[in-house]
Amino acid sequence: MKQKTQHIPVYSIDTFSKKTNDETLYNVEIFNKDRDFKVAYPHRHDDFYEILFVTHGTGTYTIDLQEYKIKPNTVFFLSPGQIHEIKFSEDINGYIFLFSSAFYLSNKSDPYKLFEFPFFYSLKYDNPPLYLQHAAEIEELDSLFRKTLIEVNTNAIDSKEATHALLDLILIHCKRLYPQPEGTQLKKGHILIKRFKQLIEEKCTENIGVKEYADALQVTANHLSETVKEFTGRTPTDFINDRMALEIKRLLTHTEYTVQEIAFQLNFADQSYFSKYFKKITGVSPSEYRRAIINYEL
Template sequence: MAQNIPTYSLNSFSNAKHLSRQFQVEVFDANRHFKVSYPHRHDFFEVLFLTKGSGFHVIDSSKYKIEPNTVFFMSPGQAHKIEFSSDIEGYIFIFTSEFYLINKNNNNRLLEFPFFFTINQDNPPLIFSDGNDAKFLIQLFTQAIVVTTKSDSPNMELLRSLLDSILNYCASLYKSDEYELSTGKGHLLVKRFFQLVEENYQNNLSVNQYAEKLNITSNHLTQTIRQLTGRTSNDILQSKQILEIKRLLIHTNLTVTQIADQLNFTDQSYFTKFFKKNTGITPHKFRTSYSDS
């Protein structure tokens, strides 16, 4: 039977008394079990801070090593699976955009962080080399858990403030190829475009249609993207298609034909040629080589 990648809402990871909430913060260890399967996607944001243990965390087509004092970040739509040792320990904060942004005038605030909706579709973890940094983050997570568990009606503003401190502190230490891009002129437009592509990739929208959603001209969108990324809008749309194909090849047992149909490729031959042109190998060889590695 063909297996697709399930998408889970925050309620799938929340305890019964928290079902009405738009967040969950708690200790992460080997005893934390919910009725979900791996790999899967989320429709929410996640910050996973691991203080002990080992293993691997696969996010989309990137495989990252788990080691003490490592923070992983995930945006809605990303596919992932995690394998960890029995002594794994840490903290996890999952939340919806509504929870974080409800009192913020700038609705694009989450896009300002360099580890959410990343331009190059790769968001490596943050690894603390300084023990004091890890201790400070532990304090923030611990305080958030205390606020959540000591009352059936916790202080939401305090929790949002603690989450904001966690995100900003991590952002101040985070290093990536696009860090300067995330602070440059027009970067929010580019990241918003990436967010829209993530939300609409199965609809095969054109550059003009994305520009309409952003209330700008297609020329302005194309010029801004080229200026800040060195890439064309069409190149980014094609890269998203390749990424999604890789996700399905890696994380499901859907046949190549089924994947082509799901992503609205009407021609099987063109689908294979499209993938090979962009990766150098056929979908079948990519799946085999990834499994072997």
């Protein structure tokens, strides 16, 4: 049975860096069994992203309750706030690139540039890994990571700028290969929806409604509702409820908080309403969901 914690740890990017500079904005290194930063699993990251390129080895990577297989030539992507846990074989090897939004956006005029990448901001609450199939794709990505490692481990002139450029190339390379069922044309309404989804990530635990989100996005509630409906066939409330249900499931699965404590933490008026809300969305009560998880783990 999986061990639960009283709370889910949240780590900053400097937890995973051996650098001693004043402000850690990115880190790139070899990923293997000897990479040990004494962190507890499962955990979340704060405002930084992760690209993990596994070249050898096997295992499982669980991201927001979805378990994905680790196998050679797989690329995993993590966004801030996602709860994750990784288990891997002794021969695991590859590369890991951690970077903050501040680093990525430092030379970008568009503050929403990261929304272009479907593996970070999909319209659904999942981001499956990229399983590379062709030798040319694998070699190109491996080459980009090798060059990045050289840059971060030397004191060459403009090393930070070169690392930034290589990150762009890695992200573009992965974007071209990543399944994009909605097409590659990013429309204005689509960007609004992705901004809305990012805001849900930031404000989920405040338990606010559509109007508050619309105000924060500087649009009317009607405009937000119409745009979301046009591009997704769903309502903003559907997205808010999906994200809240995910957060409740995270806490029921990974922590020892009581149902009442979870309700309080997520700003519900009382436990009764909280339980009815969760059951309406999922079909089971919080207690039933937790019991099912416990029985499954046994």
